[in-house]
Amino acid sequence: MKRDIILAGVGGQGLLSIAAVIGHAALSLGLDLRQCEVHGMAQRGGVVQSHIRYADGPLYSDLVREGSADLVLSLEPMEALRYLSFLRPDGALVTNSVPVRNIPDYPDLELLHAEIRRLPRHVLVDAAALAEQAGSLQSTNLALLGAAAPFLGLPEAALEASLDAVFAGKSDRIRETNQRAFRLGVATAPA
Amino acid sequence: MPTRLFLGDEALAQGAIDAGLSCAYAYPGTPSTEITEFVQRSPEAQAGSVRGRWTANEKTALEAALGASYAGKRAMASMKHVGLNVAADPFVNAALAGAHGGLLVNVADDPSMHSSQNEQDSRVYTDLALVPCIEPATQQEAYDAPEYGFSLSERMQIPVLVRLVTRLAHSRAPVSVRERRAENDLSPSSDRERFILLPSNARRSYIRLLEKQKDFAKASEASPFNWLADGADRSLGIIACGIAHNYLLEVSGGRSPHPVVKIGQYPLPLEMIERLVAQCREILVLEEGYPYVESHLRGLLTRTSPILRGRLSGALPRTGELSPQAVASALGLPKSSGFPESSAPRGRPPALCPGCPHADTCRALVDALSAFGDRGRVFSDIGCYTLGAFPPYGAIDTCVEMGASITMAKGAADAGLRPAVALIGDSTFAHSGMTGLLDCVNEESDVTIVIVDNSTVAMTGGQKSAAEGRLVSICQGLGLPAERVRVIEPLPARHAENVAVLRDEIAHRGTSVIIARRECLQTLKRTAGHTSGKGGVE
Numbered sequence: 001m002k003r004d005i006i007l008a009g010v011g012g013q014g015l016l017s018i019a020a021v022i023g024h025a026a027l028s029l030g031l032d033l034r035q036c037e038v039h040g041m042a043q044r045g046g047v048v049q050s051h052i053r054y055a056d057g058p059l060y061s062d063l064v065r066e067g068s069a070d071l072v073l074s075l076e077p078m079e080a081l082r083y084l085s086f087l088r089p090d091g092a093l094v095t096n097s098v099p100v101r102n103i104p105d106y107p108d109l110e111l112l113h114a115e116i117r118r119l120p121r122h123v124l125v126d127a128a129a130l131a132e133q134a135g136s137l138q139s140t141n142l143a144l145l146g147a148a149a150p151f152l153g154l155p156e157a158a159l160e161a162s163l164d165a166v167f168a169g170k171s172d173r174i175r176e177t178n179q180r181a182f183r184l185g186v187a188t189a190p191a
Numbered sequence: 192m193p194t195r196l197f198l199g200d201e202a203l204a205q206g207a208i209d210a211g212l213s214c215a216y217a218y219p220g221t222p223s224t225e226i227t228e229f230v231q232r233s234p235e236a237q238a239g240s241v242r243g244r245w246t247a248n249e250k251t252a253l254e255a256a257l258g259a260s261y262a263g264k265r266a267m268a269s270m271k272h273v274g275l276n277v278a279a280d281p282f283v284n285a286a287l288a289g290a291h292g293g294l295l296v297n298v299a300d301d302p303s304m305h306s307s308q309n310e311q312d313s314r315v316y317t318d319l320a321l322v323p324c325i326e327p328a329t330q331q332e333a334y335d336a337p338e339y340g341f342s343l344s345e346r347m348q349i350p351v352l353v354r355l356v357t358r359l360a361h362s363r364a365p366v367s368v369r370e371r372r373a374e375n376d377l378s379p380s381s382d383r384e385r386f387i388l389l390p391s392n393a394r395r396s397y398i399r400l401l402e403k404q405k406d407f408a409k410a411s412e413a414s415p416f417n418w419l420a421d422g423a424d425r426s427l428g429i430i431a432c433g434i435a436h437n438y439l440l441e442v443s444g445g446r447s448p449h450p451v452v453k454i455g456q457y458p459l460p461l462e463m464i465e466r467l468v469a470q471c472r473e474i475l476v477l478e479e480g481y482p483y484v485e486s487h488l489r490g491l492l493t494r495t496s497p498i499l500r501g502r503l504s505g506a507l508p509r510t511g512e513l514s515p516q517a518v519a520s521a522l523g524l525p526k527s528s529g530f531p532e533s534s535a536p537r538g539r540p541p542a543l544c545p546g547c548p549h550a551d552t553c554r555a556l557v558d559a560l561s562a563f564g565d566r567g568r569v570f571s572d573i574g575c576y577t578l579g580a581f582p583p584y585g586a587i588d589t590c591v592e593m594g595a596s597i598t599m600a601k602g603a604a605d606a607g608l609r610p611a612v613a614l615i616g617d618s619t620f621a622h623s624g625m626t627g628l629l630d631c632v633n634e635e636s637d638v639t640i641v642i643v644d645n646s647t648v649a650m651t652g653g654q655k656s657a658a659e660g661r662l663v664s665i666c667q668g669l670g671l672p673a674e675r676v677r678v679i680e681p682l683p684a685r686h687a688e689n690v691a692v693l694r695d696e697i698a699h700r701g702t703s704v705i706i707a708r709r710e711c712l713q714t715l716k717r718t719a720g721h722t723s724g725k726g727g728v729e
Contacts, residue, residue: 046541
């Protein structure tokens with residue numbers, strides 16, 4: 001078992017929290033793990049990405065090789081398309097449909113969605129709406145994680161336990177909202 | 192051995208703590224910041240036994256570490272690659288004086304310039320200072336490096352450079368940890384001949400340093416970070432340094448078919464490399480950063496040494512960080528086919544946060560300067576406010592290195608440029624702006640210095656600023672008259688009055704400072720306890 005994942009988004013969207021939950025779950029199952037993050041300048045509203053790799057055998061590289069990603073998981077539709085060269089031919093792209101328009105030349109959203117829909121394996125989900133339904137827009141990242149859960153090769157129970165572990169320092173209310181958002185995301189997954 | 196999940200930076204910090212670290216000093220800088228943050232958060236630091244401190248700059252950090260080493264303790268200074276330029280003086284001269292307690296200089300390089308203005312390779316500094324260097328390939332090696340490095344440092348009385356790169360510094364992996372070794376006892380050196388670098392002593396120290404090179408080379412041959420792995424296919428031999436070795440293993444399915452020299456300690460293990468060269472017709476050098484090893488092996492005779500391939504020969508890109516794909520291509524392996532690149536994504540540069548005080552200062556500065564035609568220039572510096580370069584602000588004209596704003600403005604003013612404005616952050620001012628202000632005051636230079644005081648080191652995540660709360664008294668202490676030190680509050684509602692203050696001081700013929708003071712929104716959010724549901728791991 002091995003997964004190579006590219007996480008994509010914009011600084012401030014909570015990408016590193018998704019990475020932390022997936023990484024925690026993979027470790028709790030005794031898998032080897034590499035989780036490469038972006039710190040520093042890019043976090044100020046710029047492009048952020050994280051490479052996550054886990055396997056039941058040894059891993060070597062901290063970076064995913066181009067053409068090898070099983071999954072591109074993106075919090076933003078334009079960012080999702082930035083990493084297509086990493087996605088293997090049978091890989092899946094799971095992305096939030098809601099744009100972050102903090103640049104003047106943001107492309108036509110319909111064209112972005114259409115390009116995503118042309119991919120053989122894709123999930124385009126309004127994670128923000130799910131998060132609001134769960135109780136807080138802040139949980140958008142975790143609703144998206146739920147939508148991606150079927151592609152992670154990790155038991156949902158492990159992910160749920162890791163959700164609580166990673167947010168152990170937060171209030172019960174935040175943890176419950178996170179869990180609800182995650183479940184709503186899972187429920188959108190294709191049968 | 193228990194296993195923990197660590198960033199490369201954190202593994203290095205824990206490794207140092209477990210190796211008996213007493214004092215850690217640093218100036219924050221991506222990708223090195225998390226080393227010292229981790230030390231500060233450790234139970235050992237909380238209990239007061241280990242000291243983890245931010246310093247005014249990298250030079251003072253290294254000098255403090257040298258002093259702790261002189262006193263017999265294990266100490267380290269951490270910085271980003273360009274920080275070693277600032278600390279170059281103590282670095283090169285500490286090599287001559289030598290270490291007493293173990294002394295590590297941890298430097299994190301940033302190839303591809305994710306968060307930096309250049310991609311210089313710190314290994315080059317080892318040629319200048321003639322010191323050994325450890326380059327961990329994995330988080331486990333980053334954990335193991337301090338114990339080994341401190342011992343080497345104490346045994347050979349030499350500071351040891353530990354080189355990290357972004358992709359190791361900021362990548363997590365499971366690491367096995369050991370029991371903590373006790374700290375060294377206080378045992379100050381009494382060796383005046385060694386530590387007083389008067390020419391008569393320094394000449395002897397230099398001879399000793401040259402003599403030590405043989406020992407450094409021997410240590411490299413026996414180092415646990417260096418090895419020669421055999422391979423059946425001897426048509427090619429590979430030298431793989433640091434994390435490049437990971438990429439080699441990744442694209443070779445865990446074992447290279449070719450013989451490999453893995454390098455994690457310098458000076459280069461020449462005997463090992465010669466054994467490789469003796470059995471292989473062609474050598475491929477895989478290294479992150481400059482073609483450092485390739486250049487050393489090749490010398491200057493690029494046309495008459497055809498068996499070497501690497502970043503210099505064009506087998507790998509000369510600039511930017513390596514990747515598994517780049518290494519695979521250099522090995523002639525087939526490209527794994529992904530989807531074609533999409534043409535849809537546009538550039539998305541980082542930006543000032545909505546409501547950032549720097550944004551208000553940038554707007555006010557642009558408006559203030561408009562009254563002086565288009566001849567004025569804003570010499571800026573390193574920090575979040577550098578983002579004032581982007582639209583809609585377009586507020587700055589230069590950004591070169593830490594502290595260069597004030598001194599470049601001074602030189603330009605000396606040359607006749609007017610208005611010459613410097614834009615510098617509070618922490619950068621403390622780092623290396625104060626000396627430039629002294630130059631301006633001494634010559635009554637016609638410069639206007641805007642210190643954007645958000646009371647933190649914002650870009651690297653909100654570390655304590657060394658001049659916090661004392662900017663006015665520092666400027667006056669450096670000789671600036673009180674009426675030439677103005678304080679404004681950068682807020683949209685105060686735009687007109689701030690523009691007026693800026694215009695007054697720009698019009699004034701002489702040196703003046705305007706402190707634009709309002710707290711960083713990121714630190715304000717944190718201190719106010721408004722933690723977001725997205726979790727505190729940004």
